[in-house]
Amino acid sequence: MVDLVIIGGGPAGMSAAISAYDNGVRDILILEREEALGGILKQCIHTGFGLHKFNEELSGPEYAIRYEEQVLERKIKCKLNTAVINVTKDKIVTATNSEDGIFEIQAKAIIFAVGCRERPKGALNISGTRPAGIYSAGTAQKLMNIDGYMPGKNVVILGSGDIGLIMARRMTLEGAKVLAVCEVMPYSSGLARNVEQCLNDFDIPLKLSTTVIKVHGNERIEGVTVSKVDENRMPIAGTEEFIPCDTLLLSVGLIPETEMIKKAGIDMDAVTNGAIVNELRETSVDGIFACGNVLHVHDLVDFVSEEAEIAGRAAAEYIKGSIKKNADIKIQTDGKIRYTVPQSINAMQDIKIYFRVNNVYRDAKINVINNGKIILSKKKRKVAPGEMESIVLGKELLCGIDVLRFELEVQ
Amino acid sequence: MKKTLICTVCPVGCSIEAEVSEKEVLSVSGNTCPRGEKYARDECIAPKRMVTSTVRCSNGVLLSVKTKNAIPKEKIAECMKIINNTVVDLPISVSDVIIKDVFGTCIVATKNIRA
DSSP states (O other): OEEEEEEOOSHHHHHHHHHHHHTTOOOEEEEOSSSSTTGGGGGOOSEEEOTTTTSSOEEHHHHHHHHHHHHHHTTOEEEOSOEEEEEOTTOEEEEEETTTEEEEEEEEEEEEOOOEEEOOGGGSOOEEOOOBOEEEHHHHHHIIIIIOOOOOSEEEEEOOSHHHHHHHHHHHHTTOEEEEEEOSSSSOSSOHHHIIIIIGGGTOOEETTEEEEEEEOSSBOOEEEEEEBOTTSOBOTTOOEEEEOSEEEEOOOEEEOOHHHHHTTOOBOTTTSSBOOOTTOBOSSTTEEEOGGGTSOOSOHHHHHHHHHHHHHHHHHHHHTOOOOOOOEEEEEOSSEEEEESSEEOSSSOEEEEEEESSOEEEEEEEEEETTEEEEEEEEEEEOTTSOEEEEEOGGGSTTOSEEEEEEEEO | OEEEEEOOSSTTOOEEEEEEOSSSEEEEESOSSHHHHHHHHHHHHSOEEOOEEEEEETTSOEEEEEESSOEEGGGHHHHHHHHHTOEEOSOBOTTOEEEEEETTEEEEEOSOBOO
16 A cells, blocks of 8 residues: 555656655655656756746756655655556556566555657658658657667658757757748747747748648658648648658647546546546546646646646645535636636635637637626737646635636637 | 847747847837846847757767857857767766856756766
């Protein structure tokens, strides 16, 4: 029996562990499948992490070390090189590693902090051959920054998510020629600062409303055909352009890694592809929590750490038996606001709600509505799908309410 | 002359307008914090960037590194050459200076590697 099992030793898992410890839990076990703590931060050698948490601009490994040191100081137990293969509703965790074989742990509480993975090539339906030289952007990042291999010399990147932008710069710095970054949407899905410092600084063209429609080459990729797309993201005939290249990177979105959560019978959100949680980041199963990118994909690791602190503290309260639920509020959205996290509220207290929009809107108003009445309204100069927004609901707003609707109004 | 910039100081990415003459920045607007104003003034006159990369260690593994402070933007390629011509001995701790005197700053380690 272990009080708290945390699955995943990346930024979410480490932050959750520290928070649970600081709230009184001593019997904590982190299960991490890689050989070191840190998760994806280990390969994110660029800076830009920690501006919120530490008020400095750290690289990924530096940010990870700050948390790893806190985990070690508290002597929180970790099993590295350990893969979790099953979790049940009764909180039995099955895991495996080369020392212990397959083993089971009965936990009082569990926190899922397993992160997300990249959307693969197979999800894209690009016609043509399947030669070598096609990588997800994160795979290319690991090859370059951890393993020391150069994935290619003449590169096309499909998708303008942050990892794609960061890799455009990284490959350019190491001598590759990045010929184009193609984005199917009419706007970049990455942060504006990354478009500026990763593409514009190096004169890398960003082709908006453009996608790759064909891959050429047999053994190694020899080029791609790109095409403009219409507002329904369908290729426009006559706009095709052949770009010779030896490498295609895909940066086309991240998906929460939820197979185990689903198998445990936890309720899922069809929009985030993560579990449905309340303000404690507790799932539909009491005592099972989720935080970080397994719940919804965050823009910044700082927000992952912040969310994991909530889950860690809540798990500690659950283990002590001191969670009080005195509300049952569901949050709905209007589609312009794609989703909120949390999706429900179980306690009368000030609660920060995170949300993401479906398009770029200027001079927008976020209205929180109960029973057809606007109870809170917040102006936003600009909102975009690539940038997560938040709004704080004061506890005085939550009295006697069962449904809150989030709507976006364009002025 | 008006220049439009995207601030890269933090993830907010403010759109900033700077009024510049031949020699100096006359006014800055659109920034939402003082760091944005400083960024715009530097960017119009002498743009600077952080550089991050990896250095090969004597045992073959890679060490992630960064410039301690931002360097002039036009020196990025030269900075990369210096980084790529360096091999370091272990052990290394985060913040150890790997290469001294690189365009007014130095290259420091951003991770720990035991020997």
